[in-house]
Amino acid sequence: xxxxxxxxxxxxxxxxxxxxxxxxxxxxxxxxxxxxxxxxxxxxxxxxxxxxxxxxxxxxxxxxxxxxxxxxxxxxxxxxxxxxxxxxxxxxxxxxxxxxxxxxxxxxxxxxxxxxxxxxxxxxxxxxxxxxxxxxxxxxxxxxxxxxxxxxxxxxxxxxxxxxxxxxxxxxxxxxxxxxxxxxxxxxxxxxxxxxxxxxxxxxxxxxxxxxxxxxxxxxxxxxxxxxxxxxxxxxxxxxxxxxxxxxxxxxxxxxxxxxxxxxxxxxxxxxxxxxxxxxxxxxxxxxxxxxxxxxxxxxxxxxxxxxxxxxxxxxxxxxxxxxxxxxxxxx
Amino acid sequence: xxxxxxxxxxxxxxxxxxxxxxxxxxxxxxxxxxxxxxxxxxxxxxxxxxxxxxxxxxxxxxxxxxxxxxxxxxxxxxxxxxxxxxxxxxxxxxxxxxxxxxxxxxxxxxxxxxxxxxxxxxxxxxxxxxx
Numbered sequence: 001x002x003x004x005x006x007x008x009x010x011x012x013x014x015x016x017x018x019x020x021x022x023x024x025x026x027x028x029x030x031x032x033x034x035x036x037x038x039x040x041x042x043x044x045x046x047x048x049x050x051x052x053x054x055x056x057x058x059x060x061x062x063x064x065x066x067x068x069x070x071x072x073x074x075x076x077x078x079x080x081x082x083x084x085x086x087x088x089x090x091x092x093x094x095x096x097x098x099x100x101x102x103x104x105x106x107x108x109x110x111x112x113x114x115x116x117x118x119x120x121x122x123x124x125x126x127x128x129x130x131x132x133x134x135x136x137x138x139x140x141x142x143x144x145x146x147x148x149x150x151x152x153x154x155x156x157x158x159x160x161x162x163x164x165x166x167x168x169x170x171x172x173x174x175x176x177x178x179x180x181x182x183x184x185x186x187x188x189x190x191x192x193x194x195x196x197x198x199x200x201x202x203x204x205x206x207x208x209x210x211x212x213x214x215x216x217x218x219x220x221x222x223x224x225x226x227x228x229x230x231x232x233x234x235x236x237x238x239x240x241x242x243x244x245x246x247x248x249x250x251x252x253x254x255x256x257x258x259x260x261x262x263x264x265x266x267x268x269x270x271x272x273x274x275x276x277x278x279x280x281x282x283x284x285x286x287x288x289x290x291x292x293x294x295x296x297x298x299x300x301x302x303x304x305x306x307x308x309x310x311x312x313x314x315x316x317x318x319x320x321x322x323x324x325x326x327x328x329x330x331x332x
Numbered sequence: 333x334x335x336x337x338x339x340x341x342x343x344x345x346x347x348x349x350x351x352x353x354x355x356x357x358x359x360x361x362x363x364x365x366x367x368x369x370x371x372x373x374x375x376x377x378x379x380x381x382x383x384x385x386x387x388x389x390x391x392x393x394x395x396x397x398x399x400x401x402x403x404x405x406x407x408x409x410x411x412x413x414x415x416x417x418x419x420x421x422x423x424x425x426x427x428x429x430x431x432x433x434x435x436x437x438x439x440x441x442x443x444x445x446x447x448x449x450x451x452x453x454x455x456x457x458x459x460x461x462x463x
Contacts, residue, residue, distance in 0.1 A: 050376055196371050203367035203377045221340065221375040240376070241339050248337050284337065294426035299337040 003132060004083035005208040006103055006176035007047035008068055009091065012040050013077035015063050037063040039232040041077070045210065047084035047175075050202060050222055052240070053212040054304075055229035056312050061212045062108070064229065065180045068210070069106035070094035083175065102131060105174035107165040109181045113153035119164065120149040130172040137201070138171035144193065158185030166194045170201050178210040191215070195222060220304040230312050245283040246307055251275065252297030260292055267310055279306065333373055340375060344383035352392060352403055353411050363393060363401045 016034040023029050038060045045051055045068075055061045066072040067079050073095050081100050082091030094100040105126075114122045119142075127133040142149055145163035153161060165182045179198075183191050199222065202209060213219045220226075226243050228235040236243065247267055250257045254276040261278050268279035284292070284299060292299050334343045351357040364372065369380035384401055387393040392407045431441055 049378070192374070195374055199370045199374065199377065200367065203370055221373075221379070224376045224378045241341075244339055289337075290422070290426060294429055296430075301335060301337045 002173070002205045002207070003103070003175050004085055005048035005206055006081055006083055006174075007088065007091070007208065008043075008045040008176065009078075009080045009088055010041050010043040010064075010067070011078045011080075012042060013038055013067065013074045013079060014040055015060075015067070015072070016075045036232050038067075038074070041232075041234055043227065043234055043237055044088075045208065045227075046225055047208050048206050049224045050198075050209045050211065051225040051227060052216075052219060052223035053210055053227050053229065054216060054308055055212075055235075058231075059229040059312070060232045061229055062180055065106060065178050065210060065212065066108075068094065068176065069104045069178060070097065070101050071106065081176065102129065103174055104176045104178070105130060105169055105172035106178040107169040107180065107182050109162070109165070109184050111153065111161045111165045111168075113161065113164060115154040116152060118150055119147070119153055119156075122153065122164075123149060123168070126168050126172060130174055132173035134171050134173055137173075138167055141167040141170060141197065144197075145190065159187060159190060160185075162186050163190060163194075166197070170197055173201075173205055174207065176208045176210070180212050181214070182211075183213060183215060191218065195219065198222065216305040216308055217303065226304070228308060228311060235311055240304070243304060243307065244301060247279055247281050247302035248284050249277055249279045249300035249302060250292060250297050251277040251300060252292075252295065256295040256297050260288065260295065260297055268306065334375075341379050341382040341386070344369070344373075344380060345386050348383070348387060349392060349411055352408050353415065355408065357403050359403050359405050359407060361403050362399070363403065365400050 014036070015038040016036050018034050041060075041064065043064075053061050053065065063072065067074060068081065079094060080088065080091035081094050081104065082088065083103075092100050094104065113119070114125065123135075123138055127135060127138075139149075142164070145160065145167065147156065147160050147163055147167075153164065156164065162182055162185050166179070166186075169177050169179050169182065183194065186194065195218070198209065198211075211219060211222065220240065223240045225238070226240050227237045250260055252275065254271065254274055257276040257278055261280055265281040266278050267281055270277045279302060289299060334340045334347075336343050338346075348357065348363060357363060363384075366377045366380040366384060369375070370377040373380075384393060388395060388401075391404050391410060393401045394404045395401055428441070431438075
């Protein structure tokens with residue numbers, strides 16, 4: 001039987017690394033500057049949904065994901081996890097909580113493998129740890145990824161190690177499954193096979209899946225929800241559909257495009273001869289769509305990748321206030 | 333696949349409607365499951381499910397418990413009706429408006445459609461286009 005998917009809630013979570021009192025040679029003490037990995041994160045992760053976790057390097061993605069798996073503890077604030085169908089008020093802190101942590105499988109890019117034992121030993125370890133472990137699925141996936149379980153993980157290439165991580169994450173069938181950049185080193189066919197296996201197994205065994213990736217274009221359609229982190233804060237947390245409505249593009253004869261763009265905010269502009277493409281904020285209404293078609297202007301969706309790049313542009317001076325659309329702050 | 337400006341579930345629904353209209357999906361024929369849809373097009377199953385829910389409400393599909401989704405009886409006829417009505421507003425009106433902008437006289441357009449201007453006529457070409 002498939003257990004209920006797990007949801008998660010973070011309230012005002014702060015994580016600081018490295019802050020400590022240190023003594024100098026002459027006996028006085030001073031405080032180290034701490035690195036703030038997460039700065040006051042409020043977030044709800046919907047149970048039973050595939051959520052994308054996006055952010056530039058150092059945005060706080062891995063810190064957030066390790067908190068959920070209790071590999072790490074917040075400096076302040078609360079993290080709560082629990083199954084769908086019960087009140088989130090009864091959800092529990094994962095820290096040193098065997099009931100919660102047995103239901104959470106975090107796969108990190110390092111893979112967390114036992115390097116000097118045969119791979120089959122690592123698999124046995126996870127089988128003991130995860131109540132819903134599916135050994136047949138694990139065997140089938142390793143076969144598909146062409147990984148020999150009699151080998152030691154140390155002998156595996158980067159891509160094969162990632163494939164083992166993907167296998168562990170899927171075979172664990174954990175109510176909360178987290179893949180933190182698990183695609184690293186995988187070639188494109190392997191990555192697509194991995195995405196297909198996620199979708200197929202998720203459809204069969206609904207659970208909560210968090211997936212962090214820098215390959216936004218490849219994975220955006222897997223997501224029902226998307227979280228964008230930037231500099232330790234949550235920039236956006238909404239459904240992929242809502243995110244798609246944040247912008248659209250117009251491509252066609254420059255004059256017609258200019259006229260149709262009207263006074264909408266232009267996020268991006270690219271001109272090639274007489275053809276102009278503009279990316280605009282907001283969603284087109286029916287009238288605009290009809291007018292565009294009549295003028296021979298093509299309407300296009302705003303790729304999540306473009307939105308993401310603009311949102312996390314380092315030239316952007318300030319972070320938008322919590323809960324407000326962020327697009328307005330970006331781009332020149 | 334599915335790179336239009338509309339949400340993907342809208343595009344999926346549109347694709348199924350087109351297939352029903354064109355007769356590629358017969359009435360009472362089973363459509364792909366949300367899982368098949370998700371893995372075939374590499375999209376979230378919820379996206380496919382949302383498209384199906386909309387099509388069930390429209391009466392294009394219906395659900396057989398435990399079996400899956402099927403094309404509803406009379407679905408093609410209903411879609412034809414709707415699309416015929418929309419054709420004038422969505423397709424012809426903008427085309428004529430554009431003709432007006434370009435100063436193409438109505439007689440010339442009529443002549444083009446009936447083929448009396450020496451061309452083969454455009455009427456049968458447009459039938460190639462799915463709405």
